[in-house]
Amino acid sequence: MKPENWIAIYAAIVGTAALILNFRAWFEKRVRLNLYLIADAVLIGDNQEEDEKGLMAVTVINRGGQTTTLTHLVVLRFDNRWKRWRVRPSKSYFIPNPRVGGTGTIPFELEPGKKWMGAARSRPDVVTDVRDGSYYIGVYATHRDRPYLIHIPKPRSKLPSGTKTLPQ
Numbered sequence: 001m002k003p004e005n006w007i008a009i010y011a012a013i014v015g016t017a018a019l020i021l022n023f024r025a026w027f028e029k030r031v032r033l034n035l036y037l038i039a040d041a042v043l044i045g046d047n048q049e050e051d052e053k054g055l056m057a058v059t060v061i062n063r064g065g066q067t068t069t070l071t072h073l074v075v076l077r078f079d080n081r082w083k084r085w086r087v088r089p090s091k092s093y094f095i096p097n098p099r100v101g102g103t104g105t106i107p108f109e110l111e112p113g114k115k116w117m118g119a120a121r122s123r124p125d126v127v128t129d130v131r132d133g134s135y136y137i138g139v140y141a142t143h144r145d146r147p148y149l150i151h152i153p154k155p156r157s158k159l160p161s162g163t164k165t166l167p168q
Contacts, residue, residue, distance in 0.1 A: 031143050032064035033110075035150040039131070041119060043101050054122035055100060056130075056152065060139055062110045070108045072140040073098040073118050074147060075127070079134065087146055093127060095120045110141075131155050 041057035043050075060070060076089035083090065098104040098118030108116050120137060122130065129135075131154055138149035159165070 029065040031062060031066045031068045031141070033068070033139070033141065033148045034061045034063055035059070035138065035148055036061075037137060037150045037152065039152055040155075043119075045101075052100065052121075055119045056122070056137055057100075057117065057119045058098075058137055058139070058150070060110065060116045060118075060148070062112050062114055065112050066143070067109060067111045069142040070106060070110055070116055070139050071142060072147075073104075073106060073120065073137070074140065075120060075130065075135055075137050075152075076147070076149065077135050084136070091127075 036059040038055075038057040038059075041055040043052040043055060045051055058073065062068065073095040075093040075095065076087075077091040078084040078088075079090050095118070096106075098106060098120060100119040100121075104116070104118030106118070110116050118139075127135075130152060133152075133154045135152045136149040137152055138147040140147050
């Protein structure tokens with residue numbers, strides 16, 4: 001091969017690598033929200049009267065490089081995956097005050113690397129079957145029209161095999 005061909009191959013490799021690095025930097029610079037859910041959260045206060053059970057605690061972490069504002073906390077029910085993909089819930093619930101124990105103000109400006117925590121209280125009089133496997137909890141943010149959602153799992157019906165319970 002001629003030296004010109006080797007130079008062209010080298011330039012193609014360097015150009016492709018630069019394009020990949022620029023794409024990666026663009027991807028990491030945008031807003032990336034991760035949601036975590038504690039489906040059976042309990043808020044423990046100073047005394048037993050202040051304890052609150054039946055909470056669904058949501059943690060949102062901004063792992064991207066831009067600031068966004070969280071605007072809504074919602075619970076949505078989807079009957080099938082097609083409706084879930086299209087974000088066409090059969091039932092939707094808005095949590096206007098996700099504040100529990102001093103956290104969860106909405107709207108909230110979420111900076112890169114920061115975290116927000118909010119909670120939804122269980123309301124069997126409003127939503128009787130929130131733990132049936134078809135509900136999702138999530139947040140809306142200002143940079144996107146679609147919500148960030150996490151699945152609310154069904155409760156575990158039994159302990160794993162080999163597990164012993166503590167004596168009472």
